[in-house]
Amino acid sequence: MRALVFDAFGQELSVREVPDPAPSLAGAVIKVEAAGLCRSDWYGWQGHDQDIRLLPHVPGHELAGVVEAVGSQVSRWRPGDRVTVPFVCACGTCGACAAGEQQVCERQTQPGFHHWGSFAEYAAIDHADVNLVRLPTAMEFTAAGGLGCQFATAFRAVVQVGAVRPGEWVVVYGCDGIGLSAVMIAATAGARVVAVDSGGEALALAERLGAAAVHRMPGSGGAPGSTDGVPEPVDAVAAAVRDITGGGAHLSIDAMGHAFSTELGIGSLRRRGRHVQVRAAGGLTGLSMNRVLAYELVVSGSHGMAAHAYPAMMDMAAAGILRPDLLVTRTVGLDKAGLALAEIGSVPGITVILPHG
Missing domain, CATH: 3.90.180.10 (Medium-chain alcohol dehydrogenases, catalytic domain)
Incomplete structure (x- = not known):
């Protein structure tokens, strides 16, 4: 062959x-x-x-x-x-x-x-x-x-692990194949989706697939869902998502897979929110367990x-x-x-x- x-x-x-x-x-x-x-x-x-x-x-x-x-x-x-x-x-x-x-x-x-x-x-x-x-x-x-x-991983992360509900805010970090699949699936489930990436074309596609809002991260750009263009400061991106969602997302999906995007997902959540990691995070995270504790957040992995x-x-x-x-x-x-x-x-x-x- x-x-x-x-x-x-x-x-x-x-x-x-x-x-x-x-x-x-x-x-x-x-x-x-x-x-x-x-x-x-x-x-x-x-x-x-x-x-x-x-x-x-x-x-x-x-x-x-x-x-x-x-x-x-x-x-x-x-x-x-x-x-x-x-x-x-x-x-x-x-x-x-x-x-x-x-x-x-x-x-x-x-x-x-x-x-x-x-x-x-x-x-x-x-x-x-x-x-x-x-x-x-x-x-x-x-x-x-x-x-x-890509599609099945996103489906399980959003529907089964993330337990998305109609009317919730969902933020998706990284708009490659997995991230765009998550955007479509969450929007189809009746959620309001914020798509975050450093690429303008990827965000435009996310809007066509049902994203209610998009946020383009500052930085050097890079391929959809890549780890290029680490936003500076990270807190500003999470703050922008909290502003868009009126206090924070109910569910965050990290389809980007980097230490900073894991932090972004946690930082974007409202009280008692859920974070689902669908791509392995490179490097060491500074995950704030104090925030997880104080907000009673749920942090889960989803593997296919x-x-x-x-x-x-x-x-x-x-x-x-x-x-x-x-x-x-x-x-x-x-x-x-x-x-x-x-x-x-x-x-x-x-x-x-x-x-x-």
Whole structure:
């Protein structure tokens, strides 16, 4: 098969022929029709993720496609089934899985990190009965390309962990794919959303997706959702959000993933507000536990979404209530995938790679 490959971290990406994958006894091989491009893929290529241990490597952790082959122990899926896959692939048998919390599986694997990923014509997924998710018949593969991480991560963070309610104020820090997904999902849930980023095009897209207000952070700018352009002072940005929301947001979502954006999320909340961290925060935070204590704030992490939790999101997408297709602003073939990865964030919204396009 053809795949995007790198032989050394941060070095050249090339498309070349590599061996076809084969399904494990409990696994499946998926013909990849669409693969979302996420900032996490860039971090993996740069060597920031310690789960990538063997080189050469094929990145990509989001995919939608068709089951090509299954192992002898797979009972729920057959070749020809249209599917997507959570980026956290669970074992199905550990304590966390037994409790229904597959998104924090103790023996989880992630395509594009623990093993070769989806920037290829085919991808192998283990424990298919636990991890595959059926796509609605009418959903295009391109629209489903970001469901494995960016859209599903935002859905769980906003709806399930953040417990958003109609009429609440929600602030979203970072308007890359995850952040823009959170904007759409929160607005659809009836919340009033403030989108914060350093990029004007990303904020304009956030408004089109339902943001009631936007705030452009000062600084040197940078790609949507990036850590470039640390605002000075940080307190001024949080104060601006508190002013917009009449005293502070009820829910803050940090889709930017930096020490200062975590502080911004906490500082933007009103009393008894909730903060949800959906992207790993780089560096050390100066998290004020005094504020958490005095305001009785809730601080939570949200790590993807288990396959069994997808139906509610899929039903809303199938009904046209949620529109993941509106987040896709660019599609590229496999030959242009390396350039798109290297320039991640240069185009607001979600870029989807079409390996067979």
